[in-house]
Amino acid sequence: MAVNIVKDSYKSKVVEITVGTEANAIKIGGDSTLPFLHFEGEMPNKQVLCLEVFDMVPEGWPENLTAAYEGVMSDPVAWAKKCVEYGADMVALRLMSAHPDNSDTSPEDAAKTAKAVADAISVPMIVVGCGVEEKDAKVLEAVAEALAGKTCILGNATNENFKSITGACMVYGHSVVSQSPLDINLAKQMNILMTEMGLPNERIVMDPLSGAVGYGIEYAYSIMERARLGALMGDKMLGNPVIAYVGQETWKAKESKASVEEFPEWGEQAKRSILWEVVTACTLAQAGAAIFVLRHPESLKQLRVHFAKMMESNAY
Amino acid sequence: MQKFNISFLPDKKKVFITEEVNLLQAAAEAGILVKGSCGGDGTCGRCKVIIKEGNYTTKQTGKLTKEQLAGGYVLACQTTAESDLVVEVPEASRLSEHQVLLEEETVGEAVSQTSVDPLFKKIKVELPEPSLTDSMDDIERLKMAVRKETGIENLRVSLNTVSNIPGILRKEKWKVTVSLADVLGYTEIAAVESGWDYQKYYGLAIDIGTTTIVVNLVDLESGQTIAQKGSYNQQAVYGDDIISRIVHATEEKNGMEDLRNAVLKSLNELISQLASENHIDINVINYAVCAGNTTMVHLFLGIDPKYIRLEPYTPAINIPEPIRAEEVGLQICKTAWVYCIPGIASYVGGDITSGAQVIGIDKTEKVTLFIDVGTNGEMVLGNQDWLMACACSAGPAFEGGGIKCGMRAMRGAIERLDVISDTLDVEYSTVGGAKPVGVCGSGLIDCIAGMHKAGIIDRTGQFSSNLTNQRIRNGDDGPEYVIVSKENSGNGQDIALSEVDIKNLIRSKGAVFAGIRTMLRKMDLPIEIIEEIIIAGGFGRHISIKDAISIGLLPDAEFEKYKYIGNSSVKGAKMVLLSKTARDEAVQLATKMTYLELSIGNDFMDEYVSALFIPHTDMTLFPSLSE
Numbered sequence: 006m007a008v009n010i011v012k013d014s015y016k017s018k019v020v021e022i023t024v025g026t027e028a029n030a031i032k033i034g035g036d037s038t039l040p041f042l043h044f045e046g047e048m049p050n051k052q053v054l055c056l057e058v059f060d061m062v063p064e065g066w067p068e069n070l071t072a073a074y075e076g077v078m079s080d081p082v083a084w085a086k087k088c089v090e091y092g093a094d095m096v097a098l099r100l101m102s103a104h105p106d107n108s109d110t111s112p113e114d115a116a117k118t119a120k121a122v123a124d125a126i127s128v129p130m131i132v133v134g135c136g137v138e139e140k141d142a143k144v145l146e147a148v149a150e151a152l153a154g155k156t157c158i159l160g161n162a163t164n165e166n167f168k169s170i171t172g173a174c175m176v177y178g179h180s181v182v183s184q185s186p187l188d189i190n191l192a193k194q195m196n197i198l199m200t201e202m203g204l205p206n207e208r209i210v211m212d213p214l215s216g217a218v219g220y221g222i223e224y225a226y227s228i229m230e231r232a233r234l235g236a237l238m239g240d241k242m243l244g245n246p247v248i249a250y251v252g253q254e255t256w257k258a259k260e261s262k263a264s265v266e267e268f269p270e271w272g273e274q275a276k277r278s279i280l281w282e283v284v285t286a287c288t289l290a291q292a293g294a295a296i297f298v299l300r301h302p303e304s305l306k307q308l309r310v311h312f313a314k315m316m317e318s319n320a321y
Numbered sequence: 322m323q324k325f326n327i328s329f330l331p332d333k334k335k336v337f338i339t340e341e342v343n344l345l346q347a348a349a350e351a352g353i354l355v356k357g358s359c360g361g362d363g364t365c366g367r368c369k370v371i372i373k374e375g376n377y378t379t380k381q382t383g384k385l386t387k388e389q390l391a392g393g394y395v396l397a398c399q400t401t402a403e404s405d406l407v408v409e410v411p412e413a414s415r416l417s418e419h420q421v422l423l424e425e426e427t428v429g430e431a432v433s434q435t436s437v438d439p440l441f442k443k444i445k446v447e448l449p450e451p452s453l454t455d456s457m458d459d460i461e462r463l464k465m466a467v468r469k470e471t472g473i474e475n476l477r478v479s480l481n482t483v484s485n486i487p488g489i490l491r492k493e494k495w496k497v498t499v500s501l502a503d504v505l506g507y508t509e510i511a512a513v514e515s516g517w518d519y520q521k522y523y524g525l526a527i528d529i530g531t532t533t534i535v536v537n538l539v540d541l542e543s544g545q546t547i548a549q550k551g552s553y554n555q556q557a558v559y560g561d562d563i564i565s566r567i568v569h570a571t572e573e574k575n576g577m578e579d580l581r582n583a584v585l586k587s588l589n590e591l592i593s594q595l596a597s598e599n600h601i602d603i604n605v606i607n608y609a610v611c612a613g614n615t616t617m618v619h620l621f622l623g624i625d626p627k628y629i630r631l632e633p634y635t636p637a638i639n640i641p642e643p644i645r646a647e648e649v650g651l652q653i654c655k656t657a658w659v660y661c662i663p664g665i666a667s668y669v670g671g672d673i674t675s676g677a678q679v680i681g682i683d684k685t686e687k688v689t690l691f692i693d694v695g696t697n698g699e700m701v702l703g704n705q706d707w708l709m710a711c712a713c714s715a716g717p718a719f720e721g722g723g724i725k726c727g728m729r730a731m732r733g734a735i736e737r738l739d740v741i742s743d744t745l746d747v748e749y750s751t752v753g754g755a756k757p758v759g760v761c762g763s764g765l766i767d768c769i770a771g772m773h774k775a776g777i778i779d780r781t782g783q784f785s786s787n788l789t790n791q792r793i794r795n796g797d798d799g800p801e802y803v804i805v806s807k808e809n810s811g812n813g814q815d816i817a818l819s820e821v822d823i824k825n826l827i828r829s830k831g832a833v834f835a836g837i838r839t840m841l842r843k844m845d846l847p848i849e850i851i852e853e854i855i856i857a858g859g860f861g862r863h864i865s866i867k868d869a870i871s872i873g874l875l876p877d878a879e880f881e882k883y884k885y886i887g888n889s890s891v892k893g894a895k896m897v898l899l900s901k902t903a904r905d906e907a908v909q910l911a912t913k914m915t916y917l918e919l920s921i922g923n924d925f926m927d928e929y930v931s932a933l934f935i936p937h938t939d940m941t942l943f944p945s946l947s948e
């Protein structure tokens with residue numbers, strides 16, 4: 006008996022965002038189907054795999070992670086170059102030193118670092134603040150100006166500080182990460198407020214905040230899924246590509262850090278930690294995430310293979 | 322234990338209290354009603370009094386300004402005496418007595434189109450004289466005559482009535498007037514009088530609201546309301562909302578008695594005023610029907626309310642039986658019955674059943690939404706085929722609670738308001754045309770709508786940072802918008818709405834809209850399905866539907882679909898008082914309604930968050946606003 010392939014037809018698609026300049030520009034999003042259902046619609050762009058760079062030496066990273074960046078961790082420019090060598094599509098610079106509890110770097114100095122990194126690499130950049138909303142507003146304003154013309158993604162804009170960040174990105178031509186705490190409605194509200202300020206919808210990346218596998222990923226999963234379904238059904242305010250800070254979440258997990266001596270039943274830490282990052286990313290890709298900010302180059306390598314396979318057409 | 326004399330100014334009332342009684346309780350004992358919105362927690366800052374003389378201890382809670390502290394102000398609920406005291410209670414800290422809007426139109430209005438068949442009535446009967454061939458006993462003879470006259474089968478007589486019956490029957494040659502009281506399931510011969518001349522008799526229709534109480538005095542023969550009166554529910558000194566009152570009732574020593582006495586006092590005062598002003602004796606008031614939310618009914622009848630607020634939220638009783646007035650403590654004819662209209666669940670009570678019945682929601686084909694835009698935010702959705710009810714706990718914001726310049730719709734309240742977009746000036750009108758002293762619910766709605774339209778606030782209620790205007794400034798609670806400056810207000814104070822107030826109002830409006838959406842979701846129906854929207858409650862008579870829609874409080878439906886019904890709770894109580902059929906229908910209605918528990922599942926929370934936006938996160942729900 007012949008089986009009829011059931012195909013849904015959607016009236017809308019995920020917004021397509023362009024970052025970077027000219028030859029180095031990449032496109033993100035644009036999907037007109039659920040993730041990897043190539044028989045129903047299009048997934049015109051690849052998943053974007055980024056590696057993270059800190060503007061200060063990060064603390065508490067396990068050895069198998071620091072080993073990958075041996076010798077470059079105190080120099081963000083060199084570190085970023087290393088990331089490009091490892092094959093990152095984009096470099097995600099985290100301006101952690103701007104945190105008042107760290108060295109409280111001034112917005113101007115933070116912007117200088119960002120500029121130096123951007124000038125040294127050929128791939129587009131994501132620049133993320135230190136997480137203190139007030140400080141980030143100032144830091145990202147300065148960064149936006151310093152990186153004028155480079156068409157980056159800056160974030161994270163929250164309910165508290167989105168006005169200044171959005172304003173600066175509008176002027177200097179960057180896209181913005183709009184971050185909201187695991188709630189589809191709040192995500193939508195942020196997007197409405199930002200577009201009402203005049204920021205084009207094609208310049209917003211959503212971060213609904215995700216946890217790692219085992220640490221609340223199911224919430225993020227269902228929220229990303231709802232956003233994707235909303236986008237396909239024509240909800241313009243949910244139709245933005247989703248960014249997932251995978252590395253940041255997974256390398257916090259005990260499973261990524263604890264040694265085999267501590268938990269013999271868990272097996273080798275070096276293997277386990279990579280798997281934690283890879284599985285989290287794969288899971289979120291199934292939910293519809295488009296940009297993955299990773300930490301370990303080995304994870305990036307494995308995901309590259311996996312996604313290439315997933316992007317092969319499965320049309321009937 | 323030491324005892325002290327406290328005298329209150331300017332009332333010159335004195336009480337003698339022990340050292341552990343705080344001044345809020347002392348004032349209540351002296352019969353002075355001090356605002357105690359938080360129930361004495363020290364968090365609302367409304368119970369300010371001034372100590373004129375004497376020593377005291379007080380806890381600072383940061384609710385008083387430097388000037389106030391210097392002026393001898395303390396929070397009554399945080400202060401106890403260490404010597405005799407002289408305490409002044411300023412006007413602003415008092416519960417004012419005249420804050421209840423009565424609806425004049427119900428006075429004199431004959432309620433029912435059908436004939437009046439009240440729960441208490443008097444009938445004239447003539448008994449066949451006994452003889453040697455008819456030696457039936459007096460009571461059976463009486464019952465037979467009543468049965469013949471009325472067709473009522475199930476009659477009962479109390480010993481009290483039986484005791485003098487032989488003389489009464491024979492005095493006017495077997496002509497008697499019989500009082501019949503309906504007691505759910507049987508009819509009581511409540512009294513028998515000789516002859517056919519009888520006094521008029523009355524009943525009461527009562528609405529026991531969390532905030533206000535309204536009593537209608539009804540002539541049970543004609544069905545006319547002779548007079549009505551309303552006042553504050555004196556329980557307010559133990560908290561603004563039902564939760565803080567339940568807490569007081571269950572956790573304080575004598576708490577239950579405090580609350581029961583407070584509501585009885587409020588009621589008995591109104592009843593005695595109604596009686597004396599209309600020159601009737603309280604003993605000719607023979608039946609009372611009360612409508613109140615579940616907590617109010619529990620507290621009124623002295624029933625433990627503890628588990629109403631604890632999961633899984635079970636009241637002691639939803640369908641109370643009639644109880645003797647004497648037992649309840651209501652000062653009317655001792656043998657009168659008091660009947661409370663049945664409720665549905667912990668947070669949807671008899672007041673809602675009552676209102677739903679008045680609008681006839683169970684008799685119409687039209688899908689009808691019935692909302693009480695009050696603190697508890699009860700709503701009913703449905704028609705003759707199905708009925709659903711929920712309570713969205715909107716909070717007291719639209720009744721003026723928790724909003725700095727908020728007040729009820731009384732004299733001096735700004736009830737309509739326009740924000741002029743370019744100058745950010747305000748045009749307004751007040752209740753009674755008086756100088757403004759605050760803003761009531763309808764004014765608050767206008768205000769948010771206007772502020773959003775003028776760009777003062779964004780869709781989340783946040784003040785725009787790039788507007789400079791002398792009306793926008795930084796206050797104690799962050800940015801605020803001055804509606805009326807102190808030079809032009811009626812109380813010498815600025816009337817301003819802060820960001821905190823606005824967020825509060827947005828939460829309230831969000832809860833109401835989310836309640837509506839959650840009920841629709843359960844039935845898998847779109848919002849357009851609603852054919853009629855009936856708004857009840859003391860929400861101000863002049864709420865602008867247009868503005869309410871523009872902030873997302875009410876569904877975006879054509880204005881013709883909207884109706885305002887006022888205090889439907891007391892109207893329903895009157896209906897039941899005057900009709901046995903209506904009483905039976907009320908019981909059925911209450912049993913038929915499905916209660917939707919909003920705390921289960923994610924639906925309500927999800928809807929709530931999406932409604933915390935002006936007008937809503939999903940703009941397609943408000944098509945008329947996108948033009």
Ligand code: FES
Nearest residue numbers: 361363365366398
């Ligand atoms: S502060 Fe005293 S009652 Fe609220």
